[in-house]
Structure formats: C-alpha cells, structure tokens
Amino acid sequence: MAKKTFYDRVRDIDRRLIFLFIALSVAIPLIFHLYFPETPTPMTQAVFDKIEHLPAGSRILMDFSYDPASMPEIEPMATAWVRHCLLKKHKIYAIALWPVGPQLASDTFNAAVNFLRNLDPERRIVYGEDYVNLGFKSGAQGVINVLLTNLGTLYSTDINGANIADIPMMNGVVNLKSFDLIASISAGTPGTKELIQFGSVPAGVPLVAGTTSVFAPLLYPYYPAQMLGILGGLKSAAEYDALLFRKIKPQLQARLRLAPKLLQDEIAQLTGDRSLDPAAKRKLVAEKTAALRAVEKADPATLGDRRLMDLAGPVLGYTQKGISRMGPQAVAHLVIVLFIIIGNITYFIDKRRGRR
Amino acid sequence: MLTRSVPILITFVVGVVLVVSFFIPHQPFGKLGEDFSVFFDIIASFAFFLGGGNLVRIHLETVGKRKPGWGYSGITLVSFFVTLFIGFSKIGNPWGIQGDLSEYGSPFYVIYESIFTPASATMYALLAFYVASASYRAFRAKNLEATVLLIAAFVILLGRTFVGAVLTAWLPDSLAFLRIPNLANWILVTPNLSGQRAIMIGISLGIISTSLKLILGIERSYLGGDGE
Amino acid sequence: MSRSMAVSLGFLAVFAALALLGAVFGGLTSPLPRADEIKLTMPNNMVVVAPQGKIRREVDPATQKTKFVAADGFRIVREVPASYQPAGGEKNPCIAADEKKPELIFKPVRHETHYGAVVAGDATMEEKNGEAYVRVPNGGSLIERVRSFRGFWTWVAAFLTLGILSFLYDDNPFYKFTEHLFIGVSAAYWMCLAFWSTIVPNLLGKLWPALVASINPGVGGEKRNLLYLVPLVFGVLLLTRLTSKFGWLSRWSLAFIVGTTAGLNFVGYLQSDFVGQIEGSIGSLVAIDPAKGVQWGATFSAIVLFVGVLTCLVYFFFSTEHKGVMGAASRVGIWVLMITFGASFGFTVMGRIALLVARMEFLFNDWLHIIIQ
Numbered sequence: 019m020a021k022k023t024f025y026d027r028v029r030d031i032d033r034r035l036i037f038l039f040i041a042l043s044v045a046i047p048l049i050f051h052l053y054f055p056e057t058p059t060p061m062t063q064a065v066f067d068k069i070e071h072l073p074a075g076s077r078i079l080m081d082f083s084y085d086p087a088s089m090p091e092i093e094p095m096a097t098a099w100v101r102h103c104l105l106k107k108h109k110i111y112a113i114a115l116w117p118v119g120p121q122l123a124s125d126t127f128n129a130a131v132n133f134l135r136n137l138d139p140e141r142r143i144v145y146g147e148d149y150v151n152l153g154f155k156s157g158a159q160g161v162i163n164v165l166l167t168n169l170g171t172l173y174s175t176d177i178n179g180a181n182i183a184d185i186p187m188m189n190g191v192v193n194l195k196s197f198d199l200i201a202s203i204s205a206g207t208p209g210t211k212e213l214i215q216f217g218s219v220p221a222g223v224p225l226v227a228g229t230t231s232v233f234a235p236l237l238y239p240y241y242p243a244q245m246l247g248i249l250g251g252l253k254s255a256a257e258y259d260a261l262l263f264r265k266i267k268p269q270l271q272a273r274l275r276l277a278p279k280l281l282q283d284e285i286a287q288l289t290g291d292r293s294l295d296p297a298a299k300r301k302l303v304a305e306k307t308a309a310l311r312a313v314e315k316a317d318p319a320t321l322g323d324r325r326l327m328d329l330a331g332p333v334l335g336y337t338q339k340g341i342s343r344m345g346p347q348a349v350a351h352l353v354i355v356l357f358i359i360i361g362n363i364t365y366f367i368d369k370r371r372g373r374r
Numbered sequence: 375m376l377t378r379s380v381p382i383l384i385t386f387v388v389g390v391v392l393v394v395s396f397f398i399p400h401q402p403f404g405k406l407g408e409d410f411s412v413f414f415d416i417i418a419s420f421a422f423f424l425g426g427g428n429l430v431r432i433h434l435e436t437v438g439k440r441k442p443g444w445g446y447s448g449i450t451l452v453s454f455f456v457t458l459f460i461g462f463s464k465i466g467n468p469w470g471i472q473g474d475l476s477e478y479g480s481p482f483y484v485i486y487e488s489i490f491t492p493a494s495a496t497m498y499a500l501l502a503f504y505v506a507s508a509s510y511r512a513f514r515a516k517n518l519e520a521t522v523l524l525i526a527a528f529v530i531l532l533g534r535t536f537v538g539a540v541l542t543a544w545l546p547d548s549l550a551f552l553r554i555p556n557l558a559n560w561i562l563v564t565p566n567l568s569g570q571r572a573i574m575i576g577i578s579l580g581i582i583s584t585s586l587k588l589i590l591g592i593e594r595s596y597l598g599g600d601g602e
Numbered sequence: 603m604s605r606s607m608a609v610s611l612g613f614l615a616v617f618a619a620l621a622l623l624g625a626v627f628g629g630l631t632s633p634l635p636r637a638d639e640i641k642l643t644m645p646n647n648m649v650v651v652a653p654q655g656k657i658r659r660e661v662d663p664a665t666q667k668t669k670f671v672a673a674d675g676f677r678i679v680r681e682v683p684a685s686y687q688p689a690g691g692e693k694n695p696c697i698a699a700d701e702k703k704p705e706l707i708f709k710p711v712r713h714e715t716h717y718g719a720v721v722a723g724d725a726t727m728e729e730k731n732g733e734a735y736v737r738v739p740n741g742g743s744l745i746e747r748v749r750s751f752r753g754f755w756t757w758v759a760a761f762l763t764l765g766i767l768s769f770l771y772d773d774n775p776f777y778k779f780t781e782h783l784f785i786g787v788s789a790a791y792w793m794c795l796a797f798w799s800t801i802v803p804n805l806l807g808k809l810w811p812a813l814v815a816s817i818n819p820g821v822g823g824e825k826r827n828l829l830y831l832v833p834l835v836f837g838v839l840l841l842t843r844l845t846s847k848f849g850w851l852s853r854w855s856l857a858f859i860v861g862t863t864a865g866l867n868f869v870g871y872l873q874s875d876f877v878g879q880i881e882g883s884i885g886s887l888v889a890i891d892p893a894k895g896v897q898w899g900a901t902f903s904a905i906v907l908f909v910g911v912l913t914c915l916v917y918f919f920f921s922t923e924h925k926g927v928m929g930a931a932s933r934v935g936i937w938v939l940m941i942t943f944g945a946s947f948g949f950t951v952m953g954r955i956a957l958l959v960a961r962m963e964f965l966f967n968d969w970l971h972i973i974i975q
Contacts, residue, residue, distance in 0.1 A: 033507040037770045040506045044955070044962050049972060054536035059559050086491035087498040090960030091953060117795040121476045121486065154799045156422070157415030159866040163392075164415070167399075167408045172415065174803055177474050179818045215870035219878065220396075231953030235946045238562060239571040243882045244874060250562075251949065252956040253534045343959045348535035350502075350955045355531055357510040358524070365514045377850045381857035388858055392865025413833040414862040416805050417855055420837035422796040426789045427844045446782040453786030461794025471817050475798045482794070488755035489762060490791055493784035495961060496766040502958035503770055505951050519940045526944025527951075534952055551899065561945055564903045568910025569942025571879050572935075575911075576918050578875035585868040588860055596860050597853050 029364040036357065043353040044346040053345035055260070055323070062257040065226045065247035068199065069099070070265075074107040076198040077191065079223075081213060082112055082119035082126070088205035088230050089122065094255035094340035095228040096122070096203050098262050100130040100149075103201075105266065109187050110149040111197070113173075115161060115208040120153045120177050127151065129337070136334040137266065137273055146185045153177040158208030162216040165194050194221040203228045210237055214244050228254070252347060255340035263327065263338065270330050274318035277333045281310040309333055382591040389589030430454065457485055526561060533558025609774035617764055624970030760969040763961060805830055805837075883911045910938040 022030075047053075058066070072078075080099070084092045103110050112123040131143050143149075152173045155161045164172045169191060175181055182188045190196060200218050202210040202225060210227040214237075218225040227237060227248040234250025241248060249258060263270075285306050288299060309332040318326060330336035388410055395407025433447040433454075441447075459465070460481045467473040467480040476483045515521040532538035538554035545553050551560070587593035603611075765780035807814040808830040836855045843852035887908060889900030916928060917935030924932040966972050 031510070033511075034771060036507045036510055037503040040503055040958070041962075044502075044958050045966065048959065048962050048966055056536075057539065057555070059555070061559070061563070085494060087494045087957065089491075089495065091956045117792050117799070118486075118490075120799075121483075124476075154795060155415055155804070156418040156796055156800050157411070158418075159870065160411040160414035160418065160862060163411040163866055164408055167404065171408060171412055172804060174807065174824070175818060179472055179474070212870075215874040216866060219874050231949040231956065235562070235566055235942070235949050236570060236574075238567045239574050239879055239882070240874070241563065241567070244878055251534075251952050252959075253952065343956065343963070344535065346959045346962070347952070347955055348537050350958075351531045351535050351951070352537050354506050354509055354951060354955075355528060357506060358513050358528075361510045361513060362515055362524075365516075377853060381853045384854060384857040385861035385864070388861030389865035389868070392862060393868055396869045409829065410862055411866075412804065413830075413836070414859065416800060416830075416833035417836050417840060417859060419796040419800040419805075420840045420855075421859075422793045424840055424843055426793045427841065429785070429789045431844060443778075446778050449779060450782040450786040453783045454790045455786075457787050457790035458793060461790060462797065475794060484755055485787060486791065488759045489783065489787050492759040492763045492961075492964070493766060493780060494788065495957065496763045497784070498954070499957040499961040500766065500769065502951075502954035505954045509951070519936055522937055522940040523944040523947070526941040527948045530945050530948025531951060534948070560903070561941060564906050565910055565938050565941040566945040568883075568907050569914055569939045571883060571911050572914030572918065572939075573942075574875050575879050575915065578871040578879070581867055581871045582876065585864040585871075588864040589868070596856055 025364070025367075028360065029368070039353060039357075040350060043350045047346040047349045051342070051345075052349070053342050054348060056253075056256045056341055056344065058257040058261050059254075061241075061247050062249060062254050062261065065228075065249055066102070066258060066261045068224070068226055068246050069102050069106065069108070069201075072106065072108060072198060076106075076108045077111065077196060078103055078108050078199045078201055079111050079113065079194070079197040080123075080201045080203065081115060081209070082123040082203055083115040083209040084122065084203060084205035084230075085116055085118045086122075090343065091230045091252045091255065092203055092205060092228065093122070093126065094252065094338075094343070095249045095258055096126045097130055097337070098255065098258045098340065099201055099203070099228065100126050101134065102258075102262055102265075104130060104134055104143060104148060107148075111187070111191070112149065112151045113161075113165075114154040115158055115212070116205070117154050117156070120151055123151050124177070129335075133335045133337075136336075137269055146180070147187055150185055150187055151177045152182070158212055159216050162194075162212055166217060166221055167193055169193050169196075194218075194223055197223055199223065200225040201228070202226070204233070205230050206233055209233075210245075214240055219244055252340060252343055256338075256344045257340075259338045259340040263323065267323075267326070270326060270334070270336070271318040271321075273334060274313060274326070274329060277313045277318075277329075278310060281306050281313065281333065285310065305332060378594070378597060381597055382594065386589055386591060389585070393589070426454070426458075453489075457482075460485065526565075529554060529557050529561060605772065606774055609768070609772045610776055612771065613764065613768045613774060613776050616768075617761065620764070620965070620970065624972060627970075627972045756969055760965060763965060767961075801837075805834060809834065883908060909934070914938050 069078075080103075082096065084096075100110060110127075112120070112127070114120050114123060127145075127149055131149075134141060134143060145151075153176060155172055161172060170182065173182060176185060194200070194217055200213060200223050202213045204210045204213075204227070210225075210229055210233075214225060217223070224246050225244070226246050229237060229248065229250060231251030231253075234248060234254075237245065237248055237250075249255060285303055288303050288306065309329070312329055313333060316325065316329065318329070321329065327336070327338055327341070391403060391406050391410060395403040398404070399407075430451065433450050435441075436447040437444045437451065461475060464471050464473060464475065465481065467475075467477050467482070473480070476486055513524065513527075515524050529538075532541065533554040533556075538558065542553040542555075550556060584593060588596070762780050762783070765776040768774055769777040802814060803818060807818070807824060808827045811824045811826060836858055839851045840855035841852075842848040885904065885908075887901065887904050889897040889904060891897055913931045913935035915935075917924075917932040917939065919928075922928060
C-alpha cells in the first residue's frame with residue numbers, strides 16, 4: 019500500500035482528532051479565562067428597553083421552560099432578566115411548562131437576590147412580595163388556555179405549598195390579562211411558541227422571548243407583531259449582560275469602594291470559625307485575601323469594565339456567565355469554520371484530480 | 375362501538391367545545407373549555423406514569439429473559455425504583471412530606487443535581503463534537519445553492535462572535551452594513567425571517583387541516599389498528 | 603484484552619490523570635461546605651413564621667397551648683408544638699426568643715427570605731461526630747444539621763460527565779452504565795414531578811381535599827368537586843395501555859388528549875401562524891421617514907422580506923410544474939431557503955458549542971478548580 023501523504027492524512031483525518039481539536043478549542047480559552055467585549059444588537063436592545071421602560075411594579079409572567087441540558091445558554095439570560103426586573107422593582111411571577119423549570123427558577127432567583135442584596139443591602143427583596151414561584155403544570159397548550167381564563171383554577175398553591183390567596187402579590191391577578199409583560203424563557207416545546215399562539219396573542223399581552231440558539235431562528239417570523247424581541251442563545255445573553263452591566267456600573271463601583279471593609283470582616287469571621295475544615299478555611303481565606311489585595315490596589319472608579327467585572331465576582335457574587343462563555347465559543351466557531359474551509363479545499367483539489 | 379365510535383365521539387365533542395369556546399367565551403362554553411383544559415393537564419400527567427410503566431415493563435422483560443445487556447437493564451430498574459421511592463415518599467426532605475419535592479439538601483435534589491443534570495447536559499454536549507465532525511466531512515460547496523448555504527452559515531458563525539467584529543472592523547461607516555455582525559443581524563431579520571415564515575405558513579395549513587380531520591373523525595390513525 | 607476493556611481502562615486512566623491535574627494545579631473539591639455555601643435547613647417541626655412584626659404569640663385558653671398568630675394576611679405554614687423538646691433538653695428556641703424579645707428576628711435561609719419562613723439570629727457552626735451542625739443563639743438553641751454534599755457528589759457528577767464523553771472514543775461499559783442510570787433516574791424524576799405538581803394538588807386535592815390538606819396545607823379549605831372523577835377515570839384508563847387485554851380502553855383517554863390538542867391547535871395555529879403571518883407579510887414596501895425621506899436600506903429589506911415569503915411559498919406549491927415564471931420564482935425561493943437553512947445551521951452549531959462550554963466549565967471550575975483568573 020502506498021504511503022499516506024500529509025494531504026491524504028488531512029483529507030481522511032480520524033474524527034476523534036477532530037473531537038480533540040474541538041475539546042481543546044473550548045478548554046484552553048476556558049482555563050485561561052479568555053473573553054471579549056460584547057456590542058448589543060438592535061434585537062437585544064429592544065428587549066432590554068421594553069423591561070427598562072415598564073413602570074416600576076409592573077407584573078411580569080416569566081416562564082421557565084428549560085432543563086439542565088439547555089442551561090448553559092438559557093441560565094445567563096434568565097439570571098440577567100431576573101436581576102433587571104428586580105432592579106426595576108417589577109413583580110415576577112414564575113411558571114414552568116417543563117418539569118424541571120421550577121427548580122431552575124428557584125436557583126435563578128436565589129442567585130439574583132443574593133447578588134442584589136450584596137449590591138444594595140438596604141433593598142428588601144421578599145419572596146411573596148417581589149417574586150413568586152408558582153411551579154410546573156403539565157399540559158402545555160392546556161395550561162396556557164387555563165391561564166387565559168382563570169389562573170387560580172390550576173395554580174392553587176406555589177411550589178412551597180402556600181395557598182396563593184395568602185401570597186400578597188397574587189392579589190388582583192386573575193388571568194393572563196392581569197400581566198403587563200410575558201417573558202418566555204424556553205428551550206423548545208412547549209414554550210415560547212405555545213405562549214405566543216395560545217397566550218400572548220389571544221390575551222393581547224406583549225411578549226419577549228429568550229431561547230436556545232437552535233430554537234431562535236424558528237421564532238423570528240413572530241417578530242415584531244407577535245413578539246417584541248428575542249434573545250437567541252448565548253450571544254444574546256452576553257449582550258444583555260453587557261447592557262445590564264452598563265446600567266449597574268455606578269452601583270458596582272460604589273459598592274466595591276466599600277469592599278475592603280466587607281472583605282476584612284469576612285476574613286475575620288472565617289479565621290475565627292473553628293468548625294470549618296482547616297484546608298477549606300485556608301483556601302477560602304486565601305481567596306478573600308487575594309480579592310482584598312486586588313480591591314485595595316484598585317480604585318473602582320478608574321478600572322476598566324473587564325477588571326471591574328472580574329473584581330465584582332468574588333466580592334459581590336456578580337456572575338456574567340454569558341460574557342465569560344463567549345470566549346471559548348468564539349474560538350470554537352473559528353476552529354469549525356477552518357475545518358469547513360479545509361474540507362472544501364480538499365474537495366475541490368480531489369475534484370480537479372478527478373477522484374470524485 | 376366501544377373501541378372506535380366512543381373515542382371518535384369524545385374527540386369530536388372535546389374538539390368542538392374548545393373551538394367554540396374561543397368564539398363564545400361565555401357560559402357554558404367558556405367554563406367547559408376551561409374544565410376540559412384542566413382535565414387535559416391532569417390526564418397529561420398520567421402519561422408520565424404510562425412512560426415509566428412502559429420502561430419498567432421492557433426492562434423487566436430483558437432482565438427476566440436474560441437478554442443481552444440485561445445487567446444494564448437491572449441498573450435502569452434499580453435507579454428507577456430508588457428515585458421513585460425517594461420522590462414519592464420525600465424521604466430525607468428537610469420539611470418532610472409537606473416540603474417542596476426538590477427542596478435543597480433533600481436526597482431528591484441531590485439526585486437532580488448530581489446525576490440528572492450532569493448526565494442530561496453532557497448527552498447534549500456530545501452533539502458539539504458530532505456537528506464539527508459532520509461539518510468537516512459533509513459540508514461541501516457542490517453547487518450554487520450549497521454555496522449560498524455555506525456563506526450564510528459562515529456569516530452567522532463569525533458574526534455572532536467577536537471574530538466577525540474584528541475581521542471587518544476596518545470597513546468605513548458608509549459601508550457599515552457590510553460588517554459581518556451587521557450582515558448576520560440582517561440575515562436573521564430578513565431572508566431567514568421570510569424563509570421561516572413561509573415554512574410556518576405551510577406547517578400551519580397542515581396542522582389546521584389535520585386538526586379539522588381529527589375533530590370530524592376523518593383521521594383515525596391515533597386509534598391504532600382494528601384489533602383490540 | 604478486548605476493545606471494550608481497553609477503552610474502559612483508558613477512561614479510568616483519563617479520569618485519574620484529570621484528578622491529578624486538579625490536585626496539582628487547582629484544589630480538589632473540599633468535602634466540607636464552604637462558609638458561603640452553607641444552606642441552612644430547618645427540621646420539619648420548626649416554626650415557620652411571617653416576617654418581623656407580622657406575628658404574635660398567644661396562648662389558646664381552651665388547651666393552654668402556645669400558638670403563633672399571623673397578622674396582615676400572612677399565614678403560618680407550620681407550628682412548633684408546645685411539647686417540642688430539642689435534643690439535650692434545651693429550650694424551644696422560638697419561645698425562648700419570644701420571651702427575651704417581643705419580635706422574632708428575621709434571617710435569610712438559602713440566600714433568600716423564604717416566604718413565611720425562618721427566624722433566629724446569627725448561627726454558628728460546630729462539629730459533632732464528623733457532622734457539621736448549626737447552633738442558633740438568642741437565648742435558646744436549636745441544633746440543625748447542615749446538609750452538605752458538594753464534595754462527594756461533585757465527584758459523582760464529574761464521573762458521570764466523563765463517562766458520557768468517553769463515548770466519543772468508543773462505546774464502553776462506563777458509558778453504558780451512565781446511560782442506563784440516567785434513563786432510570788429521568789423516567790422516575792418526571793413521574794415524581796408530575797405526581798406532586800399536578801396530580802396531588804389538581805386532582806386529589808379536588809376529590810379528597812381533607813387528605814391532601816394534611817400533606818399540603820395550602821390546598822386546604824376546598825370543597826370536594828366530583829367533576830374531577832372524569833380526569834381520574836380517563837387517567838386510569840390511559841394506564842390500561844400497559845396491558846394487552848384492556849389496552850383498548852386507553853383509546854378513550856387518547857381521544858380526549860387528541861381532541862383537546864386538535865381543538866386548541868386549530869384556533870391557535872390559524873390565528874398566530876396563518877393569519878398572523880400573512881398579516882405580518884403585508885405591509886408598506888417603501889419605508890419613508892417624514893424628516894429624511896425614503897429610507898433605502900429599510901425599503902430594500904422590506905422588498906426582500908415580501909419577495910422572500912412569496913417565492914418560498916411558490917416553491918412549496920407542487921400542484922403545478924415549476925416552469926416559466928413559476929420556475930424562476932421557485933428558484934429564488936430555493937435561494938432564500940438556503941440562506942434560512944444556513945442561518946439555522948450556524949445557530950445550531952452555536953447552541954451545541956455552548957452546551958460543551960458549560961460542561962467543560964463544570965469540569966475545570968467546579969471539579970478541578972483550574973480556571974486561571
């Protein structure tokens with residue numbers, strides 16, 4: 019058998035090598051924490067503006083219809099939306115058309131509320147007054163059809179078992195028309211499409227959507243008449259993160275100025291805590307001390323955006339998973355495009371040689 | 375009659391009531407429509423039990439007859455019954471039987487976070503590798519149409535990342551619409567929108583006609599064969 | 603050595619190598635909880651009360667038992683019985699707190715203020731027999747066990763993740779084990795969720811409200827509604843599909859499901875996906891700004907949009923031959939569809955890569971801690 023040339027090896031490359039290239043193209047940027055600035059597109063800006071310009075205290079029905087498999091893309095936009103709505107003092111009513119949705123909603127609320135408490139300790143965010151988790155109901159279109167007429171028929175309790183009549187923010191909420199906006203976060207069916215078809219359009223309530231990249235192109239026909247805007251995938255989540263960062267940057271800077279005192283208190287508390295595992299305590303103290311040194315050296319008012327984001331993470335619990343994941347995403351895209359180009363080059367060379 | 379006529383009658387009544395309730399939301403159609411929707415939601419929950427029951431039946435048969443791979447079927451059955459027991463009894467839930475099923479710290483939550491989530495997410499993450507491999511092997515610009523598809527894909531792939539912005543940042547403002555990110559946005563809201571819209575109109579016509587056929591009893595394939 | 607065995611050994615080697623990498627360059631997941639990860643959980647018989655100022659303590663004159671009464675529309679979800687005796691004979695913390703202070707102090711649990719929940723001052727952790735416990739001061743004490751599972755279960759999650767990724771090299775027993783484990787867990791998971799989220803409150807709660815109220819107090823107070831026998835019967839009939847003798851009965855339930863879906867879809871698709879889409883396609887083809895005149899960019903886009911929809915619909919019309927004008931129009935339609943599919947392909951790749959990024963993030967950050975900041 020003739021010896022394989024380099025060209026033959028490239029043309030007939032083992033697919034496991036391709037897998038390795040893809041894995042490295044994601045792992046290396048991730049390990050070295052590579053990410054880039056994001057410029058919002060008009061679509062993301064439209065969604066942001068809708069929530070920004072709603073009067074404070076508006077009722078927003080947020081549908082958490084996704085599962086752990088789609089969390090990487092959806093979780094950053096869900097977190098950003100919840101943060102934005104709570105910052106604007108809107109009331110969030112969480113439902114789910116997917117079984118795992120309520121759990122993911124709880125996790126999102128917990129993370130967002132925790133961060134907002136760190137950002138503004140004076141602000142009181144109370145479950146039952148600012149946000150409520152009504153849980154999952156099976157039936158897709160059936161659920162939405164009931165929401166259209168009488169929400170209380172199906173949702174008699176929230177996920178904690180409290181009767182909705184006892185939850186303050188449920189006063190005055192009868193059906194879909196009681197809401198000012200529907201924010202649908204979904205990874206497929208049932209989800210945004212069903213909410214548009216059976217909910218938003220019959221009720222006349224505006225809707226904004228956040229979906230996975232796979233699903234997003236299928237929903238564009240609803241724009242702009244039946245859907246005000248859509249966040250499609252991780253890129254849009256990163257753009258929304260960037261817009262929200264712009265909005266809260268002054269607050270972050272102000273809070274970070276107080277960070278040295280906060281961190282010193284935390285380090286003192288950790289050091290005095292004899293019950294913690296010594297190795298874990300050492301690691302925690304080292305992390306907090308490094309964050310303290312970084313904060314002491316820098317003046318938040320003069321820091322660049324990236325440095326500010328990096329500092330706000332360990333100090334205030336500020337995560338921007340959308341932006342941080344776009345770095346490996348960009349590199350992986352480039353690698354795939356290069357693979358496609360190489361594949362086509364080999365195709366045309368073989369075609370010219372008359373092999374195909 | 376019981377196997378065919380009654381189900382067709384049920385489909386007809388339920389379908390008509392729901393269609394009419396849209397146009398006449400007042401009593402009795404409004405209330406009937408709402409009730410039927412709630413009943414549908416409840417019956418849909420029973421479908422989960424049907425799925426679980428079917429799974430148990432198939433794997434019990436595999437284990438019972440010692441078919442190839444019966445050991446793995448045993449793993450499926452053990453994990454199924456253990457999760458079911460923990461979930462139904464809410465054992466170990468900090469709030470007991472009154473607590474939320476997925477209460478933080480409960481064994482059910484542990485199963486969700488440490489088994490369900492990583493397995494489910496990784497299954498889908500495998501697709502990234504296969505997409506890359508398939509793109510390298512099969513994505514060829516063999517004719518004009520394939521080339522158009524390839525170029526659109528490139529614009530989207532590069533335009534939705536920082537790479538696209540860097541590659542065409544040098545273009546002057548008068549030609550800003552040719553920058554890759556702007557091209558990507560334009561592709562999404564114009565040609566992509568029109569193509570998806572046409573597909574959506576076609577699909578909706580199919581669904582509308584099929585729904586009508588189902589309600590009127592013309593389409594009966596959901597009933598299965600004639601035999602009981 | 604069989605191929606399957608070789609791949610399995612390879613998997614174990616990779617797992618061990620990554621763990622070593624994490625030990626050398628990062629810090630392996632600690633078995634004990636971090637201070638900021640402590641999620642306090644309350645035992646079943648702990649009082650869950652409304653926020654500060656919304657509760658008062660009363661003694662029931664008939665039974666002489668202590669009870670807590672909520673004000674302002676709040677509702678107590680659970681009560682501590684007067685007979686409650688925490689371990690070690692220590693005082694009931696809530697009553698003790700109530701005696702020392704008229705108001706109960708509010709404290710976050712699980713990083714949120716749980717509605718109708720919690721009460722105590724700051725907690726401290728102590729260790730007993732290798733388990734972490736939380737001591738609540740305020741004059742009394744309540745030992746609560748901190749449930750921490752991050753260390754061991756993170757390793758389990760990492761093992762399962764790598765087990766599935768091992769399929770990329772070749773099928774092997776670790777992948778099969780993970781796959782079958784996942785199938786069993788996910789089927790049961792969905793069943794449990796459907797049961798507790800829909801069947802208990804929406805079916806059993808309507809037919810046996812008193813029984814359900816003992817499990818889920820929020821459902822209490824409803825009257826029995828016998829109309830819900832209908833979905834109960836249909837639901838049970840659906841399950842007969844598992845039998846061969848009575849499987850035909852499930853057709854009745856399927857008919858109900860099909861009828862509901864058909865009825866809802868008929869209107870929904872007609873309104874949103876047919877009329878709505880045609881309405882969206884018919885608009886002004888010339889974009890004019892009163893101040894600036896004709897907007898050529900927007901006009902071009904509007905024309906492309908309209909022509910695109912029309913030509914794609916022409917392509918889908920197969921009742922006549924695609925010749926002449928029809929042929930030209932359908933050709934343009936094909937190009938528009940190619941751009942659509944190209945965009946869908948690009949988005950699909952984006953979506954899949956994002957999933958991989960998150961998995962890698964879990965492995966390198968949550969498990970191995972080797973992300974360089």
